[in-house]
Amino acid sequence: MVEAAVEVQGVVVKYGEVTAVDGVSLTVPRGSILALLGDNGAGKTSLLQVCEGFRGPDAGSVRILGLDPVADHDALMPRLGIMLQSGGVYPWATAGEILRLFASFAARPLDVDMLLDRLGLRKFAKTTFRRLSGGEQQRLSLAVALVGRPELVFLDEPTAGMDVGARQTTWKLVESLRADGVTVLLTTHLLDEAESLADHVVIMNDGVVAATGTPAELTAAAGIDLLQVRAEPGLTLAATLDVKVTEESPGEYAIAGALDTEAIAAVLGWFAAAGAQVTAVNTRRRTLEDVYLALTAGATR
Numbered sequence: 427m428v429e430a431a432v433e434v435q436g437v438v439v440k441y442g443e444v445t446a447v448d449g450v451s452l453t454v455p456r457g458s459i460l461a462l463l464g465d466n467g468a469g470k471t472s473l474l475q476v477c478e479g480f481r482g483p484d485a486g487s488v489r490i491l492g493l494d495p496v497a498d499h500d501a502l503m504p505r506l507g508i509m510l511q512s513g514g515v516y517p518w519a520t521a522g523e524i525l526r527l528f529a530s531f532a533a534r535p536l537d538v539d540m541l542l543d544r545l546g547l548r549k550f551a552k553t554t555f556r557r558l559s560g561g562e563q564q565r566l567s568l569a570v571a572l573v574g575r576p577e578l579v580f581l582d583e584p585t586a587g588m589d590v591g592a593r594q595t596t597w598k599l600v601e602s603l604r605a606d607g608v609t610v611l612l613t614t615h616l617l618d619e620a621e622s623l624a625d626h627v628v629i630m631n632d633g634v635v636a637a638t639g640t641p642a643e644l645t646a647a648a649g650i651d652l653l654q655v656r657a658e659p660g661l662t663l664a665a666t667l668d669v670k671v672t673e674e675s676p677g678e679y680a681i682a683g684a685l686d687t688e689a690i691a692a693v694l695g696w697f698a699a700a701g702a703q704v705t706a707v708n709t710r711r712r713t714l715e716d717v718y719l720a721l722t723a724g725a726t727r
């Protein structure tokens with residue numbers, strides 16, 4: 427069996443009294459994209475830093491491309507592409523200089539001009555990093571991560587601060603990486619980013635894995651349809667099925683559960699029994715965002 431690109435087993439990361447990552451296990455198969463989701467402070471960046479070998483885990487084990495990311499750091503670094511949240515490049519150098527510098531470290535770098543073009547950065551080649559906008563700095567950081575033709579790429583919130591066009595360009599680029607057999611582990615707060623890009627999603631909550639699966643698995647588990655009904659506010663419904671009824675705003679009822687046609691008819695029957703006038707009915711599949719919010723609700727932060 428081909429070894430996974432990333433194998434994380436029971437990893438713990440502590441900062442003094444704070445346990446940022448509390449026994450996380452995950453696997454990223456080669457040539458796939460895994461998205462790590464979680465609220466601020468869930469432990470995503472800490473886990474990424476351990477995978478990148480910038481610090482060792484306090485417990486557990488990590489194998490990256492079959493190697494130990496701390497002990498084998500020097501052998502591993504040329505094979506990795508790392509995009510940091512903060513950019514991590516020199517503020518006084520120009521975009522072109524920065525990218526050429528990182529290209530010079532690589533044995534088989536990508537063509538710098540091609541990469542500047544792909545990321546819409548050619549016109550900023552002579553602009554210093556500190557004069558680039560936040561989204562342009564992000565794109566340059568992504569270019570830096572990719573210029574060495576890495577086998578495995580770590581992207582910490584790659585599209586944070588990017589406009590819609592830049593985000594789509596980045597998504598296409600990440601998809602083309604996968605098509606070339608590159609493995610991608612990314613963190614994001616954008617559920618649509620995870621849903622459209624990722625082969626696997628891991629949702630972290632308070633340092634632990636709250637759920638894992640493909641986007642389809644996470645949204646298609648039994649009882650995941652939503653029924654939205656508008657009627658008068660404050661109704662007490664004689665709920666008899668195993669569904670959850672929430673009055674999300676006055677008169678807007680959300681019913682979540684295993685909703686086949688019979689169940690939907692039964693739910694509407696409750697409104698009829700309550701003597702309510704139903705003015706709108708809507709059904710929809712649960713999105714990754716619904717699943718995410720359900721799993722992370724009640725987090726301690």
Ligand SMILES: Nc1ncnc2c1ncn2[C@@H]1O[C@H](COP(=O)(O)OP(=O)(O)OP(=O)(O)O)[C@@H](O)[C@H]1O
Pocket residue numbers: 441444445446464465466467468469470471472473
């Ligand atoms: N250097 C540090 N020293 C002390 N505590 C830290 C340090 N780095 C992170 N933490 C704490 O560890 C927890 C996890 O932080 P981490 O940055 O890994 O979360 P995250 O999921 O990446 O968050 P975000 O989405 O905001 O980037 C937080 O409670 C954070 O305050």
